Amino acid sequence: MRFLIGLSIVLLGLTACSPNNVKEDKSLEQFFTDNKVTGVFGLFDNGQGNFTISDKKRFRDSAYLPASTFKIVNSLIGIETGRVKDDSTVIPWDGKVRSIENWNQDLSMYRAFRYSAVPWFQELARRIGKDTMQRWLDTLGYASRYGRATINKIDTFWLDNSIKITPDEQLGLVKKLYFDQLPFQRRTHEIVRRMMLFEDNANYKLSYKTGWGKNERAENTAWIIGWIEENKHPYFFVLQVSSKDPDAKMDVIRMNILKGILKQMGFMEGKK
Incomplete structure (x- = not known):
């Protein structure tokens, strides 16, 4: 665990990878090539303590806007601070019709x-407030690889490339x-983990959060981060995908890549 010192407090670093237990598997790059995108995949085998990464340099040294993966942190802070009671809390629709019908x-x-x-999560961020949100980002050491993640606008900072x-x-x-x-309290962790569980069957459990946004050049950048459990053993993964094609169906592409890589690595059959 890496600890960062700043603002007279100890920050909890979120760095995962150490150089002594990493295998670079270049064969995984074919999944990106086949989908006409660029990107990186990393997986940590918690039992063995080993990382498998498609591109070491991109995994550690390239940074991107969090987009909706920030909903994990936004949720944790919102629950912990009492801005929302739990995942049953309702925030009313503001009446503005948007292109995504479910919103x-x-x-x-x-x-x-x-x-x-x-x-919904922009309203949660406004309820948390800039000062409280900033204190939590500092405490977590969130997005601090290249310096402190500083909030500019409270309801867009994870979307507008102001943090990476x-x-x-x-x-x-x-x-x-x-x-x-x-x-955070254990209850807070448990609530967010429950929201992340999307697939649960006899062979595996798949928990994740997606994200999709545009970088400063208006290019697509997307994420899936989370874990897969087989036989009660967790494997943690991150997938980052970029495309210059404005019409790229990033939601389909990122899931195809994730499922393809996991299947190639022997997951989703309950044999791990």
């Missing part, structure tokens, strides 16, 4: 998280979330 209704936190409803996070930091975040190692 145009009153939503509980659980449904807003599952629909990745940006307006590395794939390595993203994997460290979900790993600590799984093991109740973030500076």
Whole structure:
């Protein structure tokens, strides 16, 4: 664990990867090539303590806007500070009709998280407030690889490229979330983990949060971060995908890549 000192407090670093236990598997790059995108995939085998990464340099040294993966942190802070009671809390629809139909209704936190409803979590961020949000980002050391993540506008800072996070930091975040190692109550961890569980069957459990936004050059950048469990054993993953094609269907592409890589690595059959 890496600790950063600043603002007279000890910050909890979210870095996941150490150089002694990393295997670079270049064969995984074919999944990006086949989908006409660029990107990086990393997976941490918690039992063996080993990383498999498609591109070491991109995994540790390239940073991107968090987009809706920030809903993990936004949710944790919102619950911990009491701005929302739990994932049943409803924030009413503001009446503005948006292109994503599921957003145009009153939503509980659980449904807003599952629909990745940006307006709902913008309102949550406003309820948390800039000063409180900044204190929590500092405490977590969130997106701090290249310096302190400073909030500009409270309801867009995770969308407008004013903060950037590395794939390595993203994997460290979900790993600590799984093991109740973030500076929140256990109940808070449990609620957010429950919202992240999307697939649960006899062979595996797949928990994740997606994200999709545009960089400064208006190019698509997308994420899936989370973990897969087989036989009660967790493996933590991060997938980052970029495309210059404005019409690229990033939601389909990122899931195809994730499922393809996991299947190639022997997951989803309950044999791990």
